[in-house]
Structure formats: structure tokens, C-alpha cells
Amino acid sequence: MAIFDTVLIIGGGLIGSSIARAARATEAASTILMADKSPSVCDAITRLSLADDVSTNAADLALRADLVILCVPPGQMASVAEAVVPSMRTGAVLSDVGSVKGRTIKAIERYLHGGVTFIPAHPIAGTEYSGPEAGFATLFKDKWCILTPNDPDSETATQVAKFWETLGSNIAFMSPERHDIVLATTSHVPHLIAYTLVGTAVDMEAVTQNEVVKFSAGGFRDFTRIAASDPVMWRDVFLENRDSVLEVVDRFIEDLSALKRAIRWDDGDALLDHFTKTRDIRTKIVDAGQDSAAPDFGRQES
């Protein structure tokens, strides 16, 4: 049974196109509408038969929707909300998939009118690929989706939670502020560091790019996967969540400086203590089903 009758997905990238596929496969929605400002993305949506109706004009389609999900980069959320909310029916629900909640919510709330309820959401799922072709129906299966509504017990929040559960996700409720510091730690700063390190390696005069590519199996290549993610989205994430990101980065630099000092002063015990502690958390992540226990992600035949 459909959780929402008609769903409008704005933005046909990895996440938007995966929601369309998953909603179709699970029948979480009866009618799927999609909008994207790019005509070539709309063409791809049509070619891939992802939606019942497609348009470059989101506001036109918003007239018919029970649920509108903003699947655009964080920096475009507010302007898209400004464009579509006036067309939304009384009783309709607005949601999003943004990786940042605090600033984005404040920016979107300026454009709400009385008849529309906003239930912010963030599915913790993705790959290093972008665009409508990169999506797939099982992207959200067994992944967490964090909701940060004003009232987690409201009927609308429950309905959006059910929608994501139908797509296969586990649901967590959280305040926007807590979301932003937790995700800065588990996602935003790891991405910033990966982007930085890959840039550092490419710029090292003492090492050729050919050598970096050839000998990347020693650890570097895992960073390049993360640093291949959508640049526009990540630019927006860092700018929108700057306070939490800078807080975590500063802690990271402090800790890195302490390890640097231990290396410089030949303090093997301090290094060993640190490296033993970090092994533990890996076991917990594998036990919690958040990663594969296969050696080297199963890249190796064993």
C-alpha cells in the first residue's frame, strides 16, 4: 500500500533517482513525478522510465504532489523551496535529503506557508558516483535515515518515517544540531580529509602521478574513492555545516600534531596505545552490520 499517493522528487541525481527506483519497486508511492532543472537529466529520467511525469519546471508538478522531496545540493535547497512551496497544496508534506540540517532547515522555513509541513530527512547512503544512471533501488536498504522534525510524534513525521522504512531504511530521530555534529564526525570531515590528502599526493613534486597511481594499493586508493564524490554537493556541505566541520577538523589537527610529536620524539608506546584503541571500533562497525568483514572489502580473492 502506498504511503504517499503522489510523490514529487526534485533533482534526478544519485539520491533522487534511487528514491524513484526504490519507491517504484516497493510501491511506497502510487505516482512518481520528477523534476530537474537540467533538460539532459530530464531526458535521462524519461529514457530510464524512472517517473510517471517529468519536467524542468518543479512548481508545475508540485501542484499535484502529496510529498515533495528536495534532492538537490545543500546550497540550492532554499531557492528550490522558494520556487515550489507556493504551488504546494494545503496538507502536502515537504521533505529533503540534505546532508546538513541546521542552516538548511532555517533557510527553507522562511518559505513555508501554513498548509505545508516540513519534515527534514537525511538518508545515510550513497556511492562515489553521481547522476541519474548511478542510482539503484536498493541504495537505502538497511541504511539509516535520520529525521529531524520539530515534533517526532506528529502524524506527518510518522508518515515520512514509514515512507523511508518502506524503501528499506532504519529510522533515527535527532535534533538538527546533534545531526550536524554527528555527521561532521562520521561523514563530512572524513570527506574533507580524503579530498585534502588526494590533493596533497597529486601535488608532491618528489612523487610522480604515475607512482601515486601504481602504488595506491597501500592505502591511498580508499581515499581516492571518497574523494571522487560529487564536488558541488560537498562544497555545499562544508559551507552549510561550517561550524561543526571546523570544530571537528580542529580536533583532528590537534590529534595529528600529537602523533607527529610522538613520531619525531621516537615515542613508540604513545603510537602503539593509539593504534590499538582504534582497532576496537572497526569490530563494532562490522558487528553492527554497517560494513563488510571481508578482508580489504572483498577486493581480494582469499
Added chain:
Amino acid sequence: MAIFDTVLIIGGGLIGSSIARAARATEAASTILMADKSPSVCDAITRLSLADDVSTNAADLALRADLVILCVPPGQMASVAEAVVPSMRTGAVLSDVGSVKGRTIKAIERYLHGGVTFIPAHPIAGTEYSGPEAGFATLFKDKWCILTPNDPDSETATQVAKFWETLGSNIAFMSPERHDIVLATTSHVPHLIAYTLVGTAVDMEAVTQNEVVKFSAGGFRDFTRIAASDPVMWRDVFLENRDSVLEVVDRFIEDLSALKRAIRWDDGDALLDHFTKTRDIRTKIVDAGQDSAAPDFGRQES
């Protein structure tokens, strides 16, 4: 046909036990001897039938070997060489698998006698698991093995190269100094950064460990895999290769500071420029066969 008649592998960890399995499977050696100072590792070697003879006394077995490979952490290479080289026959070859070459080679060379040739080697292969059970015969297949001998054209260097080719590796020759700066970039500093970030996340008071585990799919979990590698080996790598590691870390911190500044000053163009540049190198690594193109390492069913 065997490349070396009798090979002694000292150290029964991930690498040593994988060499034993690979040498058996490919017949790169006729007789495989293994030594480990730990009686329980020797028991595991016996139980897994990895060798024709096993002992806690490496010097005893060294009497019979044509090739001795040191597969112990970098910090133990020199003392193990000191113990076994006096027992080695004239004409026998000494090699190693150490992740650091400059300092390790200097330390080992003090114990060489005229009859023994030393051909330093470093297979760029591994997983996050340790110990004799973690090894497998295809670990080195299609991976690079770097050799840093004084004379790359010598008969002995050619023979060691053939041994590694028989195990499935591609061979690169390099000076020890170049090896150490290249590997600091592609392997040592990525590991140091992963260890640091995982520690930072665990220590954040604002984020519970449970949250870190639950929401690790956003990028963090890839770092935890790298930071689960053998702590003793990595302590030794950072201390033995300290000059190159500190040089690359300092460059990384400079670059991270520049990105921090861009975030603080809302300089989206600087961020976007940087993030676009780093995407390119990923494509080259996948094209070079050094990583899988499967989204998210194929963790996702697509």
C-alpha cells in the same frame, strides 16, 4: 620450476604466511621452511601445513636456506638479521618485505658477511587482518613488488624478481630513498591519517560511540578499515620512515589549513576547484587496475 630450492620465511604473519601459501601453490620453491619466535604461531603454521619444517629458532633453519625472507615488523628486521645471517651459507640470498627501506637497509647491512647478498623487497599488498590464519595464496597476484637492490641488473636481483613474478606480482625497481617518499605518500601517511581520525571521532564528547558506529556509512567506516591494521607494524613504519612521513604530513596539514580557510571565508570556488581536481586521479587508479570500479567497493547490490 622452483626459482629457489629452499626458502626460509621468518615471521608467520599475514605476509609471511601468504608467501608460504603462494610459493607452495606456484612451486616457486621446492622446500619451504618457516620460523617464528612465537610458539603459538609455529603451532598455527604446523596446523595449517604451511611449511615443510617449522621452528622458533630461525638460525637453525637458516643453515639450509638458499633464500631467507625477513617478514617481521620493521623495528625487528635488524635484530633478526643479526641472529640469522651468521648461519647463512655462502651464496645464499637475504631479502625482506619491509614497508620502509632506507633505515632498515642500513641497519641490516651492518650484519651482512661476504657470502650473502641482500636484495631488499616490498610487496605492496595486505589486508586489515593479521596473523598466519589471515594469509592467502593470491595476496600478491597483480600487485606491485618494489625491489631496491644496489645493483638491479645483478643475477641475484633478477632471481628475486623472478620469485615475486612467480607469486603473481609486477616488479618495480627503485632507490631506497625514492621508495620511502613514494610509500610515505601512497601508504604511510594515509594510514597515519586514518588512525588519527578514528581516534578523534572516538574522543569527541559531543558524539557517542554508538552514533559513530551507527552512522559510519557516510565515509568514516572506510577509515576504520585502514585503522584496523597491525598496530606494531605501523608503529615501526612511522618511526623507521619518520623523515618522509613528517614531510608529507606537514604538506597535508598546510593543504588542510588552506581548505579550512576557504570554508571559513565562504570561498566556494576554491573548494570546488580542489574537489574537481581530485576526481581525476580516481579514474586513473581504476583504469590502471589498482582498484575496483564497483560503486562503494561493491558493498551495495546495484
